[in-house]
Amino acid sequence: MEPTSYQRPRVGGVEVSWLGADPIPGEDIGQYRFGSKIWQDRFRYLVAEAERIGLHLDFTISASWPCQIPGLLPSAPAAAVELVCGIRLLEGPYCGSLPPPLSAPSGQSLGLSDLASPLEVVAVHVVKVVLDAQSRPLADNGEPDMRGPWHLAGTDGPAMQELEVSGGEVRVEASHLTPNHPSVGHLLVASYSRGTAQHKSIWEIHNDTVYLEPRGTVVDHFDPEGVEVVKAFYQTTVFDESTRQAFGRIQSSVFEDSLELHHTQCWTPRFRTSFMELRGYDPTPFLPLLHKRFRPTAFSPDLHIIIPAGREHNEDPHRFLYDFRRTLSDLYIHGRLNPLVQWADTNNLKFRCQPYELDIDAGLAAALVDLPEGEMMMLQTLNFRDKRNAFRLLASGRDVSGKRILSDELAACIGMAYTMTWKKIIQTANKDFALGVNQIVLHGMPYRWSASSAWPGYFPLLPDPPLPSFSDAWDERQPQWAFAKPCTDYLARTQSVLQAGHAVVDLAIFHPALKGIDVHWEDTSLSSAGYTFGFLSDGLLGLPSLLVSGGRLCPDGPAYKCLIIDNQLEMQVDTAQTIFALANSGLPIIVVGDLPTRALGLAEDVAAVDFQVQRAFVDLLRLPHCLHVTDIKSLVNTLQAAAIMPSVGYEHRDNCWLHVCRVVGHETWYFILNESDCRQSQVVQIPCKDRTTIYNPWTGSFSPIHDTVPSAPGRIGVPLDLGASQAAIIRCGLGDDQFLEHGACLASITAMRNELKDWTLQVEGWHPAEPKEAGIASIKTLIEKIGPIQLAELVPWTDIPVLKQQSGVGEYRTTFRVSPRMRRAFLEFHPDQTCTMKVMIDGNVVDGDIVGLGPLEITRALCEVTEHKLSITISTPLLNAMRALYPAFANCPTQSYGLLGCTFACYE
Incomplete structure (x- = not known):
């Protein structure tokens, strides 16, 4: 650690991550890897040094990401596994060995190519598929392509039949096959569980660096065994009583990055047992539907090998696939996140986490971890990408659970090494602040030099064609670093405002849990009209803390005024019943478009669970405060006709301004952003009866607002003049500040x-x-x-x-x-x-x-x-x-x- 680099711009904390070593030629690189004796000594030094200089210290849960542990072999019970398959096209009855997997372990690369990933047979099936000229998948050589896609046949009898395996061999009888059917073929599908052998992120295409000493692989993220091996590693290396006490004094957190897992299909050894406990039936008959093609990189398409027929033929496969994804989400949240939160707490740590990249209930995950985090990567191919509503979803999880922080990995921009500016950082941070973020983690700060570094110093994220770079290397090597302190002060003061009290949000919008952070809400009419909104997933709606009082949901927190259900044709039964219970408790609900008609997931009596979903919404719409509109374009008018008004009002309805609101005791703070790419002026109507001031986070000073304009009863009109991505912070309340003589950011007479x-x-x-x-x-x-x-x-x-x-x-x-x-x-x-x-x-x-x-x-x-x-x-x-x-x-x-x-x- 180089303390002066952090102290000069008054950075409040640092996240330490090990991204490789660059030793002097001839030295043993293993002595510097994560887990080595030198690494352990440096970890303890960092903790002690952070305490000495008063620096908040976080550390990543492992070297690189996803979480990987030294010495963890692909064959170990706690190692990450995947579900893979071998396929043979049958010409008739068959007796013999099982087909081998279609691909090598998905995470294997040169760095760990010699570590074995043994196979374990999970199940073997005969699968009937469509085999006409149009549906037959062909490889480049004209032969059938075992990787598919194969389309499940809709003939009489079961399309998938499980077989018994004896001594590694299987027998397919004539009775398993459909005779004399010209368009039906048969596949022998062997499903295996196998270690992924992953030791680097799925985004690291050409990097074969070994990060761990001794070498190891990624842990199982769906079983508590994957947490136990993490706990054992730290307890036997760097965690002692002295270190634990220091963690509390320097407010340390352990951080887990997004789930950049290499796999053909996620799996865990105890999946079948867990699935039966959670869903109530055996998943084995449906396993062939889970298999996917190997994805060599994160940019490769995610393709199933066997495609079920349409719902009109058989809904069961589609319902099973939902249950599979829901079970993985449950296992990740309850088998990994909850144990990690508990482990962190026992060591005086907080657990900070980016809970996305898979189809998991990211909203619920954000509610359960200590410090949820998102990122603005500025690359459209990434899952998080430029999706503002992903932040709103994570913020909703934070708000309904009573947590304080939503963190933001900021300015990790692809292709922008030595290109990032403080202006771009502030502009991006302002946009993220307006979506609920209130803590910035700036990416990044490497060590000054290494054995092979060239000017201006060591940087592990430089361009390596064809791969681009990542921004940025912040320290004294940058001319901009001498000017950093006013910018970090701006961020710190803004964070202080947005971390105080609690958020108040006008509206909640239902978001299906298994869409993860992929929140589809493109309409801008709500924010243009002055409404703030968040997103509640199935898991968030199921939290016992979500109570209704006085027509508000979570009245002591975000105090949502209304819940919106937008064109949801399917819904979990328990979610539909929860929504009706909230409505019955007095919460206004507006249903937009079609009503749900199907239950998600497979049940013994599908018609009965479908009816329960339908009945919940029929009963809901009988309540006088619950409304049904056919089109989202009428949503704003419907809300205002129902006297559900926005927290602020904008002079121009067609605008690109956003805001968030925080209540701190008897004060209410508004962070108002001009998100457009040009300077704009307009009057903003704010509900306020007390003194109104404007806060300047660049200087930390308050100014009175003199030139307010007449507005609706109970509101004041504040004229604001904001540049592109500039924000104003307004406080309504009884503050006792020494005002400056003049205000700032206010529209005024012509200059x-x-x-x-x-x-x-x-x-x-x-x-x-x-x-x-x-x-x-x-x-x-x-x-x-x-x-x-x-x-x-x-x-x-x-x-x-x-x-x-x-x-x-x-x-x-x-x-x-x-x-x-x-x-x-x-x-x-x-x-x-x-x-x-x-x-x-x-x-x-x-x-x-x-x-x-x-x-x-x-x-x-x-x-x-x-x-x-x-x-x-x-x-x-x-x-x-x-x-x-x-x-x-x-x-x-x-x-x-x-x-x-x-x-x-x-x-x-």
Whole structure:
């Protein structure tokens, strides 16, 4: 750990993750791996050092991810397993050996290729499939492709028949086959359980690094055995009484990343027993339906090998597949998450977790862990991707369970190493704050150097064509790091507001549990009308804490005013009955579109459970406070006709503004975001009877709001002027603060604007001091003085030949005059500007928004004189310099650095 790197920008905490080793040539790499003696010593050192400097310390549950444990062989009871199959196309009766698996262990790679993954036969079936010319799957050589897809035949008799296995052989009699049917064929399907041998993330395509010492594999995520092996590892290595006590003092958490599991089909050795206990029937007759093709990477399609016929022929396979997914979700939540939460608690830790990537009830998982976390990866192929409602779902789990934190792995952007800016970080954080996030974990900070590192230092996430990079390497190697403190202060102050009290949310929308974080709600009319909303899954609705009082759901928490059910044709019986019970307790419910008609899951009497679902909604709609609308477009009007009003009102109904609301004692706080890509102004109506102030998280100061406008009874109209992705924080309550003389972020009278010209620019270009050296020499930076450069007008550095390939720091100087009648004054910056700034007037630093999201007020910095000296120092990312040095960066687009425009705005 390098403490000064964290202390300079006043970072409050750090998450420590082991991502590999880069030893001196000739050294044994194993001595540095996760689990080694050196690793254990460094772990204890990190804990002690964090306590010494007052740093909050989290650590990942294992090296890389998913969770993997040293010495855990693929054959061990606690190792991750998968369900795989071997298939033989039968020409008639058969007696012989079982067909081998269609693929090698899905997680196997060069790093662990010599570790065996023994097979265990789970079941063997004869499966009837459609074998006509159109449905027969063919390989490139024209032979039948055993990987399918094969379509289950809908002939008389069972389509799947289980066979007995004796001595590794099986007998298929003529009675198992359908004779003389030209379009029906028969497959011999052997289902096996096998260790995945996974030792790296499914996203790591070409990485064969071995992370563990001794070598080991990923744990079973669906059985408590996978937790027990984690507990045993830590108890026998680095957990002792001293360390446990230190965890409590430095508020440590153990973190588990998203479920990036390699598997053909998820499985666990005790699945059959658990399934029978949870679902009430044996899954074995349906096992052939579970098999999938091997996926070499996360980008590969997820394809079933055997496809059931449509529901009109037989619903049982479809209902079974739901029960299978529901059982995996239950096993993960109750067999892994709950035990890990309990284990963390016994060691003075909190458990932070990203509970997604599989079809699990992510909302319920978020409610059960101590610290749920999401991420904004900025890559459309990832499950979480740019889905705002995924955050809302996790926030709902946090809120209904009475937890405080929703964490956010921020700015882990693919292809953006040495490209990320603080402006982009603040903009993205603001958007996530408006969706319920209230803790930022910035990605990431590597060690300064390694044995083979090149300038500007060690970074394990550099581009390795064809693979892109990940952002970013934050420390002193970056010119922007010297400007980090105002930005981290902004994030810390905003988090402090959003962690206080509890969230209040207008509406809850039902979200089917097994869709995970894939929340489909594309309509924007609710947020445009001023409503906030969250999503409640089946598991969340089943929590005993979800009570109704005074027409509000969870009245001491989010206090939802209404539950919305949107076009759900199927639903779990217990969920339908719970929703009716909530309605019967006085909660308004609006059903949009079609009513549910089918129960999810297989039952002995399918018609009876279907009727229970139908009956629940028929009875619900008889209640006077429950409504049915045919189209989502009428939802806002229906809500307002029922006197279910939004928490705030916007002047413009067609807008891109979002907000969240927190209640802290007798105060109510609003975080209001302009999510659009341009500056916008409008009046926001807020329910408030007490004093209203605006909070500036850049400075930590409050200002009174003087220029409110007439509004509806019980509300005030606050005019706001916000830049793209800029936010305003408004407090309604009885605060006792020392106000500044002027407010900020408020729309006001028209300003007199003057674009500032005639600048002098002095640049410090950053380059490697020893470009051919590796190791500790790689962190040495040579500062090249360039300038002064006279600029009549501001232009990007790429338009100035001497700066075209430069990264570093630039200082701009000019003068401007102020009218003696000036009441308030601002600097306004070009919206495309990305660089971080330090603004000084007459030698004094001006505190405030240093990334240029909105106007920077400079009123207090102006003294009696009419002419003032202005200095604006900007810092850049390193990309343009990296493009000139390294071929791996050559194809990255050049960034437009520099001060792109600056206007003085004066209000008289």
